Amino acid sequence: MADRHPQHGDGRPGDGIRTFPFPVEPGAGGIGMRVGPLGTGRTWHPDAPLDRVHRIDFHVVMLFDDGPVHHMIDFAEYEATAGDLLWIRPGQVHRFSRADEYRGTVLAMQPGFLPRATVEATGLYRYDLPPLLRPDAPHLAGLRAALTHLRREYEDSATLPLSLHTAVLRHSLTAFLxxxxxxxxxxxxxxxxxxxxxxxxxxxVERDFATNHSVSAYADALGYSRRTLVRAVRAATGETPKGFIDKRVVLEAKRLLAHTELPIGRVGAAVGFPDPANFSKFFQLHTGQTPAGFRAELR
Incomplete structure (x- = not known):
C-alpha cells in the first residue's frame, strides 16, 4: 500500500488521496492481471474502502450486466447501465457508489503486463478518451465474447505451464483491449x-462559468434562441444547458475544495456564489454533501 504523502494541490499522487497497488494476493500464479465477477465485499486492499475517494496504480475495466450504477472518476459522476463499460486508468481518482449494486465482470491489469507495442496500439494511457463507453449491439457482442474468452483462459491455470499460460493471457487480453x-x-x-x-x-461556459450561470445570457451572447441552445446541448450531452453549467460549476468547486486550502466561502465566491449559504445549498443539492463534508472526506 502506498504511503500517504503531503498535499501538493495538483490532483496527482502527493495530494493526500491514498493510492493502492495492484491486488496480487489471489492472482493466478502472480501474473499481472485479474478478471472475475463484480460483486459486493471486494476490494483492492484491506485498508481501501471502495466507497471512499482513492486512486489505484493499475487499469480497471468494468463491463456491467445491470444498472444503473453511479461511479465517480476524477470528480465527474458517470451513470452506467447494462452493456456499458467504465475504463479507469492508473492514477485516476475514483469512488464506488455506496447505494448501487455492481454486477458484471471486472478486469484489473498491472502496468507493464503488456509489451510497449501493445500498450501504444491499445491506447492504454490515452487519458483524453472517455471513461464511460456505450457500445452498440455488435460491438458489445464482440467485447463480451473477447472478455469471456479471456476469463476462461485466466481461470484455466492448470492446462499450461505458467510461462505459456501468461503468454496466452497476453494475447487474449490484447484482443479484448x-x-x-x-x-x-x-x-x-x-x-x-x-x-x-x-x-x-x-x-x-468554460470561459465564463465562474461569473455566468444563466442559460438565457449564454444564448443571447452566442446569438441563438434558448430553444436552439437547449436542443443542441441535449443532442450532444443528453442534458439541459442549465445542467451542463451546474455540472461545470460543481466540478470546479470540488477541485478547489480538494486541492486548495481556501475557506469554503472563498471557494463559493470563486465559482459565482458570493453568499456562502447559497453556495452550500447549491453544492449540497448537486452532490448530496455539504462543502465541508466533501472536503473532510478527502482528508
Whole structure:
C-alpha cells in the first residue's frame, strides 16, 4: 500500500488521496492481471474502502450486466447501465457508489503486463478518451465474447505451464483491449463531431462559468434562441444547458475544495456564489454533501 504523502494541490499522487497497488494476493500464479465477477465485499486492499475517494496504480475495466450504477472518476459522476463499460486508468481518482449494486465482470491489469507495442496500439494511457463507453449491439457482442474468452483462459491455470499460460493471457487480453480501444476512439470522435452550437456554448461556459450561470445570457451572447441552445446541448450531452453549467460549476468547486486550502466561502465566491449559504445549498443539492463534508472526506 502506498504511503500517504503531503498535499501538493495538483490532483496527482502527493495530494493526500491514498493510492493502492495492484491486488496480487489471489492472482493466478502472480501474473499481472485479474478478471472475475463484480460483486459486493471486494476490494483492492484491506485498508481501501471502495466507497471512499482513492486512486489505484493499475487499469480497471468494468463491463456491467445491470444498472444503473453511479461511479465517480476524477470528480465527474458517470451513470452506467447494462452493456456499458467504465475504463479507469492508473492514477485516476475514483469512488464506488455506496447505494448501487455492481454486477458484471471486472478486469484489473498491472502496468507493464503488456509489451510497449501493445500498450501504444491499445491506447492504454490515452487519458483524453472517455471513461464511460456505450457500445452498440455488435460491438458489445464482440467485447463480451473477447472478455469471456479471456476469463476462461485466466481461470484455466492448470492446462499450461505458467510461462505459456501468461503468454496466452497476453494475447487474449490484447484482443479484448484492441476492441475496447477502437470503441473508445470512435466514441471520442463522435463527440468531436457535435454541432458547432454546442461547441460554442461549451467554450463559453468554460470561459465564463465562474461569473455566468444563466442559460438565457449564454444564448443571447452566442446569438441563438434558448430553444436552439437547449436542443443542441441535449443532442450532444443528453442534458439541459442549465445542467451542463451546474455540472461545470460543481466540478470546479470540488477541485478547489480538494486541492486548495481556501475557506469554503472563498471557494463559493470563486465559482459565482458570493453568499456562502447559497453556495452550500447549491453544492449540497448537486452532490448530496455539504462543502465541508466533501472536503473532510478527502482528508
Amino acid at each position: 484492441l476492441r475496447l480501444a477502437h470503441l473508445a476512439a470512435s466514441s471520442a470522435e463522435a463527440g468531436r463531431r457535435t454541432e458547432s452550437t454546442f461547441t460554442l456554448f461549451r467554450d463559453a
